[in-house]
Amino acid sequence: MMRPRSAFARAVVATAILFLATTGRAAAWEGLAPYAEESDVLSTSPSTDDGAIGAMFNPAQWGVLEKPELSFFWSDENVRPNHMDQWGVTAGAGLGFTLRRHDRQFPGGARNVTDYQIGFGSGSGRHFEGMALGFSGPGKGAFARQNYFAAGDIARPTRWLSFGTTGRIALQGGDHDAGVDVGIRPLSDARITIFGDYSLSRGERWDDGPLAGGIEVRPIPGLQAAIRYGDQDRFQVTVGVVLDRAGFRATPHFDKDANLGATRYAIRLNPPIKGFDLDGKRNSKRRFVEIDLKGRVAYQAYRYWDPGTISLRGLTERIEFAIDDPTVGGVVLNLSGLEANPAMLWEIREKLLALKQRGKKVIVYADNLNLGKLYLASVADRLVMDPRGSLLMPGIQISRTYMKGLLAKLGVGFDEWRFYKYKSALEAFSRDNMSAADREQLQAVADDAYAELANGVAQSGRATREDFDRVVNEEPFLYASRLLELKWVDALGRADSVKAVVKMVGGRRARLASYPTLLERRWRPDEEWGPKPTLALVYAIGECAMDDGIKARASSKAIRQLRENRDVKAVVMRADSPGGDPLASDLVAGEIRALKAARKPVFVSQGRVAGSGGYWISMDADTITTTPFTVTGSIGVIGGWAWNEGFGEKTGFSSDRVQVGKSADLLGGIRLPILGATLPERNLDAAERKQIERSFAELYDDFTQKVASARRLDVARVRELGEGRIYLGRPAVENRLVDRVATLDETIEAAKRAAGIPEKRNVQVVEYPKAPLFRLPMFLRGVLGPAARANAAAGTLPLSAPGLSYEARVLQAILDQPGRPLLLIPGSVLPSELEAVP
Known part of the structure; x- marks a missing residue:
């Protein structure tokens, strides 16, 4: 059509x-x-x-x-x-x-x-x-x-x-x-x-029509000259100048004997021609861009009526603007009300370090700090803290809540199908304390995360590593006045005091400027013809599921269309997923492999979590980048079985059935109201469990072989790194599970280079999925959300149903899909739970 x-x-x-x-x-x-x-x-x-x-x-x-x-x-x-x-x-x-x-x-x-x-x-x-x-x-x-x-x-x-x-x-x-x-x-x-x-x-007639032609030159921004020849040997010459966003041009006309005729003049405001940057010369490094970070940093914000969300790329684009613009001398960040996981804090911090490398300044205002916010704020050239502010940083802890006793009291039996040492995602249902293997891997994650945060603060020059460790262990709570004594902050003051700090740092003529106002004022026209090279940024966020989370059915189709679209020169996927359904994971991974086969560069940038199924969708990329705080790896398979072990007697529920097939009764049982899940009447017998173990081994073999092929490792080495073990970003690089530590912006630039696009060439980054229009009220999200109708038809809630904890959603997934293997990481290392206390 x-x-x-x-x-x-x-x-x-x-x-x-x-x-x-x-x-x-x-x-x-x-x-x-x-x-x-x-x-x-x-x-x-x-x-x-x-x-x-x-x-x-x-x-x-x-x-x-x-x-x-x-x-x-x-x-x-x-x-x-x-x-x-x-x-x-x-x-x-x-x-x-x-x-x-x-x-x-x-x-x-x-x-x-x-x-x-x-x-x-x-x-x-x-x-x-x-x-x-x-x-x-x-x-x-x-x-x-x-x-x-x-x-x-x-x-x-x-x-x-x-x-x-x-x-x-x-x-x-x-x-x-x-x-x-x-x-x-x-x-x-x-x-x-x-x-x-x-x-x-x-x-x-055809030969009567007037012809004209000529040449125009713009040797430098702001200067324009052209000569245009017309019929009867007449010609005209244009000379023009554009200063900032105002231009003037004169066009004298001549006859064939070069006799001057009329002259045309034009004054233009906002012409689509780059001008001499007088504003850049006149106000060099005098403006400091205000960036208010009140809100939750997320990958995408709703396009309308979402003031509480800050998009990650929108924020880094603001800092990038400050890096490139000659009138900007620095940025002023207000950290009051900021919510962001450590991986995103690191991305923001790296962007600020890039700004400092260009000789520009970072001023930060903070009221209350924790370890993560201190890590971000430590990059500042000048850190101002509210006089009544405080810092709370007793360290890092990773804890789990165990439900074995609860399930026993409810009369629910649970069998953890754990065949791999570190694959601990379901031990919360089968144990009442941490297994030795889980303790080993979680302690390593906590140690690595703490070291990254502590070294970052120490490298800023605000504290030595020894002083940092001492404060964590001896003074975990400090008021602003004590931080000033320690020289961890530079001054005490309220948010409006940063105006004076700007003049102190940037000079008498320095002043604050809002980003939208400055963006409009500093607009420069795009003189390039033709479509810009397109890079696609695909967000694979949430559980690996077919129609929820990463939405594998829709996402794989979108990636296939990107592969077939000749205008798309490279694809970057941001993977931030704890895993889930192997089918959903492999559906997306298959399209990543197809991109490679088509010789279209494909890069994966890992977010806060890219483990198990989240690693499966990452592993086939040309290049995998990660952050120091990314939880990745978890190469393994997990599953479990819950059944009625007295639940019916305690609650009054009962079930009955007819069946054809020896094991058909495993699919029936007590239908749980509200959750819409079924609790089977019995556990698996030895033969049935043996079949499960065999299917798990088959999937694990496939997983490890795919990793070995994608990462060019021996299968034996992958099995050694596997067994479900999780790693933070830098150890994952050392073990060749990923390629390097890099921000999302750096990954996009690397994909641009891989596509053969010149460094200075502007590109268009198209996001999938598109940012939604507006946020539904909370009470409507479960009713009008995209997966609501399908879930209502099935009598279930989506795996990511709001209000349910990760473990509760996992248990529901086990009940909804009995006997199926899952690619999941432990819930204790999800973004909301691996945070500096509190």
Whole structure:
């Protein structure tokens, strides 16, 4: 099926061809102002003279404009002495308006007419289209003006080619004309543009249509020069200058003997041409960007009405802007109310360190700190703390709640199918304390996380490692005044005191600036033609499930479409998953393998958790990056069986059945209300359990062999690293389970390089899934959420049902899918639970 945009473009081109093919005997310009006479305000051609002036001749230019432009143009060729007779105004973006005044000497005196045009344009990168309605005011009869409809199209398939078509038709009388033009940039940028245009009006033959062409150069930002040759050997020269976001250009016209005729002038506000950055020179490093971190840092925020969520990439983009912009001397962060897991804190901290490496400053205000926030704040050049603030950091602990006794009291039996030493995800149901293997791996995780945090603070110069350890063990709670004595903070003050700190750090003329205001003020037009290379960022977040969590069914389809889309040059997947269903995991992993086979670069950036099924979806990437706080590995399989061991007697429930098949009774039992799960009546017998063990061994063999193949390791080595053991990021790098420690932004840059995209080339990062529009009220989420209808039909809640703990959701998964192996990590290391106390 033809897409609407494509259909529109083809219709415009077909109309233009029809116009060009038409010949008649009417006056060549009667009813429509002739293009050759009107286009003398252009410096190049309609599809290459980007902006509101070009939109007068090709309304698709309204779609090219990123920001609204206002231009005023006039001529020194006047009919009446000391009067400005030939002038016009054009303004807009997307939707545009043009007014143009003409004066002409007629027998009996001078007359004038004002022509108007209302236009609309849209498009993106590769293709733009537009339409306009033109009409004239009083006096149009003397100028033989007719109201008309215009349509235009601009195609930019590459960085070096622009092709435009446009056509007009009078609404009465049948007059029409059309034009085509082309622009070529031999250097693939705006420094040199070679252009040409051709138009034909009703009544003209093919060889009657005027031709024009020339060359434009923009040797440096802010300077523009062009020469345009027209019919009858006439030519015009344009010289223009753009300072910040205001421009001026002059276009003198010459005849074939080089005699000067009229000169056209234009003043432009917000022209789509990069200007001399006077603001950057005048305000070098004088602005400090305010960044308020009140809220929860997440991968995506709702697009509307979600003030309590901060998107990770949105935040790092703000810091990146501060790094690149010459007027920014630093950033001011307010940590009050910040919620973020350690992996995200590390990503933010790394971005701030990159800013400092560019010679810029970081100022931080904090009220209450814990170990994680101190780790982030320690990067500051100047750390200001509220006088009533405090720091609580008794260290790190990882604890688990065990439910063996609870299940026994409820009359629920539980058999943990644990065939691999460290695969401890279900021991919370079968034990009343921590197993030796789980204690070993969790202690290693706690030690590694503590060392990363402590070393980060020590490397900032705010404390030695010895002092840090002493405070943790001897002074775990400190008020701001004590922190000032220790020189862990630089000053005490309220949030508004940072204004004085900014001037102290940045100089007398330094000042605070909000990011949205500064972003608007520092906007620079994109002069590049054609679609930008696209990188896809796929979020695989939550449990590995078919229609919830990572949504493997939809995600695998989306990844397949990205593989088939030639515009997508590389794929980055952010994996933040504790695992789950092996089928869901392998469905996504299979598409990652297909990307590799298609030689399209695919990178995985691991988030806070990428273990078990989360590691399965990671392992096949060309490159796996991780963070120092990522919990990964957990190569193993786990499962369990819950059954009625007195539950019916204690609660009054009972069940009965008929069956065909020796083990069919395992699928029946007491149907639990609310949860919608079934509690089987018995445990597996020895033969049935042997079959389970055999299926687990089969899946584990497949898992380890896939890891060995993907990571180029011996299977024996993978089995040694496996057994369900979890690792933090740096040990995972040492053991070659992942490639390196890197942020999500660094991973995207690496994927860009792998795709062969030049470092300075801008790219478009497309996220999947798209950020949702708005957050549903809590009481509606279970009713109107995406998986609600399917779960309601099955009589169950989704695995990620709000209000249920991780262990409760795991138990429900076991009841919902009895006998099936799971790829899960222990709930004790999920993001909300591995935090600095409290």
